[in-house]
Amino acid sequence: MNVLQRLVAVVDRVSGFVGRVASWVILAMILVVCYNVAMRYVFNSPTAWSFDMNYMLGGSMMALGQALVHRDNGHVRIDVISNRFPERSRLILEIVFTVILFIPVFFMVSQVYWSDFIHAVQIGETMQQSAWYPLAWPFKLMLALGFSFFLIQGLANLVKYIARLAMGSRSPW
DSSP states (O other): OOHHHHHHHHHHHHHHHHHHHHHTHHHHHHHHHHHHHIIIIISSOOOSSHHHHHHHHHHHHHHHHHHHHHHTTOSOOOHHHHTTSOHHHHHHHHHHHIIIIIHHHHHHHHHHHHHHHHHHHHHTOBOOSSSSOOBSHHHHHHHHHHHHHHHHHHHHHHHHHHHHHHHGGGOOO
C-alpha cells in the first residue's frame, strides 16, 4: 500500500471515529432535555442552561458528523441527473465540482470558524441566547474542527475519485 493510500485510509478512519463520537452526543442531548422537562414540570424549576446546552451539543454533533457522512456518500445529491451518466462521467463531475466548489468553499468556511474560535478565546466571548451566558469557545472549537475534518475528508475523497478515474476497476477504492 503506497503512502497516499495509507494517508487516505487514516483520514477515513479518523472521520469514522469522529463521526461515531459525535453520534453519542445525541445521548447527552436526550439527558439534558429529560432533565429540563423533569425540572420544569415535576419540580416547577426550569433550567436556564438547557437551551444553550442543546444548541451547542446539536451544532457540535452536526459539524463533527459531516465528515463521516461525506466519507460514506450520505449527503443529498442530485442523483436523478447524475445516475444517467456513465461512471467515468460521474467521476469527472465529482472531481470538477470538488476542485471548483467544495475545496474553496470549505477551506474558507474552515478559516472563518478557526478565526471565530480564536477571537472567542481572546475576548472570553459568551453565548447570548439565554441568561446562562456560557463560554462560546468550546462550541466554536467543535465547529472549526468539524468543518476542518469535512474539508480533509473531501480532499481524501478527491484522491479516491482521481484514482478510480485513472485506474478503473484496478483502483484500491
